[in-house]
Amino acid sequence: AQKVTQAQTEISVVEKEDVTLDCVYETRDTTYYLFWYKQPPSGELVFLIRRNSFDEQNEISGRYSWNFQKSTSSFNFTITASQVVDSAVYFCALMGNTGTASKLTFGTGTRLQVTL
Amino acid sequence: DSGVTQTPKHLITATGQRVTLRCSPRSGDLSVYWYQQSLDQGLQFLIQYYNGEERAKGNILERFSAQQFPDLHSELNLSSLELGDSALYFCASSVVRAGQETQYFGPGTRLLVL
Numbered sequence: 001a002q003k004v005t006q007a008q009t010e011i012s013v014v015e016k017e018d019v020t021l022d023c024v025y026e027t028r029d030t031t032y033y034l035f036w037y038k039q040p041p042s043g044e045l046v047f048l049i050r051r052n053s054f055d056e057q058n059e060i061s062g063r064y065s066w067n068f069q070k071s072t073s074s075f076n077f078t079i080t081a082s083q084v085v086d087s088a089v090y091f092c093a094l095m096g097n098t099g100t101a102s103k104l105t106f107g108t109g110t111r112l113q114v115t116l
Numbered sequence: 117d118s119g120v121t122q123t124p125k126h127l128i129t130a131t132g133q134r135v136t137l138r139c140s141p142r143s144g145d146l147s148v149y150w151y152q153q154s155l156d157q158g159l160q161f162l163i164q165y166y167n168g169e170e171r172a173k174g175n176i177l178e179r180f181s182a183q184q185f186p187d188l189h190s191e192l193n194l195s196s197l198e199l200g201d202s203a204l205y206f207c208a209s210s211v212v213r214a215g216q217e218t219q220y221f222g223p224g225t226r227l228l229v230l
Contacts, residue, residue, distance in 0.1 A: 033217075037159075045151070045206055047219035091159055095172065102172035104149075104161035 002027040004094050006107035013082050013114055021077045021110045023092030029053075034068065034075040035093040039109075040085075048090075051075065053097075082114045118142070120209050122222035130230055134195040137225045141188055141209030147171065148190040149210065149219065150182055154203035165190055197229045 003026040013019045025034065036048040049059060051068055059066045063080045079086050089111045095104040119142035129135055141148050150162040152175075161174035165184035176182070179197075184190040194201060204226050210219040 045221040050217040103174050106159045
């Protein structure tokens, strides 16, 4: 069985602070995908990234960066110089890759509140 | 606007009924995902189709079924509805370029079962 843990239920930061959202996963699959999604207060879902398990390079996209560490089964997400518009619930997810049995499992989400 | 449309936006129905949710992907996107978000269960993956074929399956109940048609739109059928099926149902279409996938979400269908 696969599992995704987002231990931080809620984080509150002041604008311009850096913040890291933790994601720890469990899987027996040798290849898998990891995802991050954002859900702002308006309710829509926004896809942020998909990372393949054999690609351990860190990813940077503007103020967002992702740190994939296979050794610790973690896929953490950092927002640099946070802004009020970053306030949202962030979900981490894992898709095991076992052919037709692929399944996507979500964490419970981390609510990020960025204040002025 | 993501380019993914979902109809209807809202749906109110009674227990025991059957409903169909529709998703039109972005032009050219072959893959469609369905997700359910409820207060009780959180965000859950239901099923993924790729070019008409089922690609991955999640926590989709036997009362639920889905398909992707030749024109790539997808429908999620929910039958024998229960109160607990009340949720927000999202679909997403995706494209893979140079090994990188990007998913585009529709606005969701809010289902209320009374």
